[in-house]
Amino acid sequence: MSARLRALQHRELRADLDALYADYTACLDEERFEDWPGFFTEPCLYKIVPRENFERGLPLATWLCESKGYLQDRVVAIRKTLLFAPRRIRRMVSGLRIIGWDGDALETRASYAAFETLTDETTRVFNVGAYRDKIVDEAGALKFREKICVFDSLLVPNSLIYPL
Amino acid sequence: MSHERRWPNIGPSRVPYWVYSDPDLYALEQQRIFQGPNWSYVALEAEIPNPGDFKRTFVGDKSVVVIRAKDGGVTVVENRCAHRGLQFCQTHLGHADEIMCPYHQWTYDLDGNCTAVPFRRGVKRQGGMPADFDLAEHGLRRLSVARRHGVVFASFADALETFEEYLSPPILELFDRVFDGRGLKVLGYSRQLIPANWKLMFENIKDPYHASILHVFLLSFGLNRVDQPNRIVIDPKGRHASTMTWRGEQKRTDDNADMRSLIEDLTLNDPSMLDPVREYPQYTVCMTTLWPNLILQQQSNTIATRQIITKGPNAFELAWTFFGYAGDDEAMTKRRLRQANLMGPSGFVSIDDSEAMAMAQQGIAPAPEGAAVVELDGRSWRQEEAHGVTESQIRAFYDYYRRVMEL
Numbered sequence: 001m002s003a004r005l006r007a008l009q010h011r012e013l014r015a016d017l018d019a020l021y022a023d024y025t026a027c028l029d030e031e032r033f034e035d036w037p038g039f040f041t042e043p044c045l046y047k048i049v050p051r052e053n054f055e056r057g058l059p060l061a062t063w064l065c066e067s068k069g070y071l072q073d074r075v076v077a078i079r080k081t082l083l084f085a086p087r088r089i090r091r092m093v094s095g096l097r098i099i100g101w102d103g104d105a106l107e108t109r110a111s112y113a114a115f116e117t118l119t120d121e122t123t124r125v126f127n128v129g130a131y132r133d134k135i136v137d138e139a140g141a142l143k144f145r146e147k148i149c150v151f152d153s154l155l156v157p158n159s160l161i162y163p164l
Numbered sequence: 165m166s167h168e169r170r171w172p173n174i175g176p177s178r179v180p181y182w183v184y185s186d187p188d189l190y191a192l193e194q195q196r197i198f199q200g201p202n203w204s205y206v207a208l209e210a211e212i213p214n215p216g217d218f219k220r221t222f223v224g225d226k227s228v229v230v231i232r233a234k235d236g237g238v239t240v241v242e243n244r245c246a247h248r249g250l251q252f253c254q255t256h257l258g259h260a261d262e263i264m265c266p267y268h269q270w271t272y273d274l275d276g277n278c279t280a281v282p283f284r285r286g287v288k289r290q291g292g293m294p295a296d297f298d299l300a301e302h303g304l305r306r307l308s309v310a311r312r313h314g315v316v317f318a319s320f321a322d323a324l325e326t327f328e329e330y331l332s333p334p335i336l337e338l339f340d341r342v343f344d345g346r347g348l349k350v351l352g353y354s355r356q357l358i359p360a361n362w363k364l365m366f367e368n369i370k371d372p373y374h375a376s377i378l379h380v381f382l383l384s385f386g387l388n389r390v391d392q393p394n395r396i397v398i399d400p401k402g403r404h405a406s407t408m409t410w411r412g413e414q415k416r417t418d419d420n421a422d423m424r425s426l427i428e429d430l431t432l433n434d435p436s437m438l439d440p441v442r443e444y445p446q447y448t449v450c451m452t453t454l455w456p457n458l459i460l461q462q463q464s465n466t467i468a469t470r471q472i473i474t475k476g477p478n479a480f481e482l483a484w485t486f487f488g489y490a491g492d493d494e495a496m497t498k499r500r501l502r503q504a505n506l507m508g509p510s511g512f513v514s515i516d517d518s519e520a521m522a523m524a525q526q527g528i529a530p531a532p533e534g535a536a537v538v539e540l541d542g543r544s545w546r547q548e549e550a551h552g553v554t555e556s557q558i559r560a561f562y563d564y565y566r567r568v569m570e571l
Contacts, residue, residue: 048510052256053352059501060352060486062510066502069434077512080427081380084519155481156356156509159518 002104005137017096017108020135020142025091028163033078036163037071041136041143046071048149048164051129062151062160071163078161088117089126089162105134105145112149114164116157127151127164167532171571176559177543182532184361184525189569190477196568197456198224198474201324203310203317205458205471206230206240208485210314210348216261216274220253221483222473223318223457228307229253229263230316233274238311240318241276241304256353263304276304313343315469331454332399334547338406338452341444342462347490351500354484354508360521361528362472362480363565368517369453370561372396372407372552373540376423378520381512383423384414384430385438391419394552395447398545402560403455407552408447411440411464437502440464453557455564463513465496466503478525482518484508538562 008016020039027035040046048063065071092113099107109132116126129151136145149164169189172178183189198204204223211219212232219230220243227243243251245265252265262279263272271280278299286292307318310327317327328336358365368374376383376390383389392412398405416428432438440448443465452460459470466486473481484507488500506513528534541554545563549556565571 050353050355056257058350058352059497060354060504061501062354062508064501064505066436067434069432070437072433073437073512076430076433077381081384081430081512082519083378083516085523154353154355156354158356158358158509158522159515160510161515 002106002137004140005104005106005135005142006101013098013106016142017098017135021093021096021110024144025093029088029090031162033075033163036075037068039144040068040071040147041138041145042068044068044071044144045146045148046144046163047147048151048160050154051150051152052154054148054150062156063163074163082161084159084161086119087161090115090117091164093131102134105136108133108135112164124157125153126157127160128153129164169571171566172535175543176545176562176566177537177539179536179538179558179562180532181528181534181536183565183571184363185477185529185532187477190474192569194224194474198226199320200568201319201321202456203319203324203327203330203454204456205315205454205469206318207238207316208314208348208350208469208487209238209311209316210350210487210490211257211485212238214259216259217257218253218260219257220255221471222481223307223320224474226320227251227253228318230318231263231274238309238316239275240307240309240316241272242307242320244305245270246272246278246302246304247281270302272304276306278302278304313340313345314348315343331404332401334397335399335404335406335452335454338397338408338450339454339460341450342460342467348487349490349492349497351486351488351497351504354486356482356484356509356518357475357479358482358518358521359479360525361477362474363561364521364524365459365470365472365480365482366453366561367558368521369451369459370405370407370557371555372409373555374520376420376552377425378516379513380425380427380430381506381516383420383425384427389420389423390552391417391423394550396549396552396554396557398547398557398560400547402545402564404453405557405560406450406452407557408451409449409552410446411448437505439499440503441496441499453561455561461507463506464503465499466507467500468504468507478529 046065047061049061093110096110114127115123117123132148134146167182206221207219207230215232215234217232229243231239233239243253245252247270250267269282273279284293310317393410395408450462457472461468468484468486471483538555538558545556545560
């Protein structure tokens with residue numbers, strides 16, 4: 001599955017990863033949520049977890065998605081069922097590092113920051129943390145098999161509605 | 165204060181908007197309610213299993229530390245050094261053999277007794293505390309503590325009724341439904357800062373009206389709707405309450421014709437999120453509000469305490485502790501974790517509430533002259549209702565609130 005990934009030279013791999021993260025955040029920043037599950041494999045694991053749970057080994061996640069179907073259900077909720085005030089969320093990713101391999105999956109870490117803009121307020125730092133990802137090659141494209149967002153800012157400013 | 169603090173003559177079916185934003189009233193609430201003769205939720209005993217384990221939390225604005233004592237008991241002290249007032253404990257959870265303030269190293273045992281004060285006898289016969297300085301007079305402020313079936317409550321008041329009397333028999337029975345004496349297992353925490361007055365959180369839970377209108381997710385899947393059987397219980401004083409419902413079907417009937425947001429063909433792409441098993445007798449949902457700071461949630465298989473921590477008149481922290489039972493098998497733990505997707509700052513259901521409360525505060529805060537209309541099902545309240553088409557729990561709450569606050 002990821003033989004191509006292993007064969008890539010470091011510089012090419014970095015370029016592919018940079019493109020993956022740029023495409024991922026652009027998809028979310030531009031609110032193309034229907035495209036978001038396409039960044040993941042099936043099955044997959046996507047979680048947003050407060051640092052205090054993660055560090056203590058407590059299993060509760062703020063978001064828990066265990067399949068593409070779960071990701072799609074979140075999109076349906078955003079589009080059809082939830083009430084929420086209009087907002088924009090913009091995400092910045094930096095310090096992307098390759099940690100190693102877990103079987104055929106490339107393990108990466110990166111810091112992220114998400115900024116929130118509400119109608120009558122100035123833009124604020126909304127959520128800051130680290131991505132702990134596992135990435136595989138699926139038919140020539142990089143996909144997340146696992147994406148865990150561990151956030152530092154334990155107190156969520158009201159609601160966390162859009163993916164990180 | 166730009167308005168007159170007078171309650172509308174009509175009674176508890178009106179709630180004047182100044183109660184949600186007045187800073188003087190907020191200060192009085194701290195005194196009379198959060199430092200008054202009430203049992204505030206502070207912890208689950210499972211969070212502090214061993215002697216020396218501690219949890220830092222709040223009762224109203226004041227930070228407190230809940231400590232497992234050497235004898236297995238639970239001590240709750242105010243998080244404020246007796247010397248110069250430092251908030252000595254800065255971590256949510258931890259373990260310590262003694263308490264030491266970092267500023268001048270005044271030291272206390274796990275019961276809050278002062279055990280050491282550096283330079284108490286001076287240095288080279290110079291300085292030191294006066295000869296009559298008595299360590300026993302300089303302990304940490306201790307709170308009264310009540311424990312029941314693994315849950316810890318505390319009060320700044322010295323003399324108050326027992327926890328069991330405080331709850332009253334019908335509410336105690338519902339408390340014991342979830343906390344039946346089995347060991348608990350903490351699954352994790354969620355914290356959100358909601359930009360709204362703390363009382364709006366209680367009103368939200370005490371309001372089965374909105375659940376059938378606002379929560380498209382809940383009502384479409386028949387998890388909680390007023391056209392299903394409902395039962396409401398209020399304690400004799402009006403301060404605590406419970407709403408119970410049974411799960412219904414996902415279909416349109418004459419009874420839910422007013423629920424415009426019901427989506428009959430809403431389906432989950434991954435139905436494993438909603439795979440509840442029957443765990444408790446009778447009702448599938450039981451939401452209990454305990455004056456002055458706790459919501460006890462049992463929504464199918466998610467059980468959680470939601471602690472209200474006031475942060476000024478215009479905001480509160482909602483601190484969620486999700487838990488299960490020590491004897492849960494892996495499948496049950498998985499089920500609880502999956503269903504937890506409905507709750508918390510990202511909950512499929514509770515996002516609606518936190519967003520609606522923020523919008524309410526935005527409308528209310530600049531309009532102290534206005535008042536909320538709380539007339540669904542009448543202008544008074546009874547201890548028992550067999551339906552959910554009612555705002556009686558909110559009227560009961562303000563009936564009691566007015567007596568406490570002398571408004």
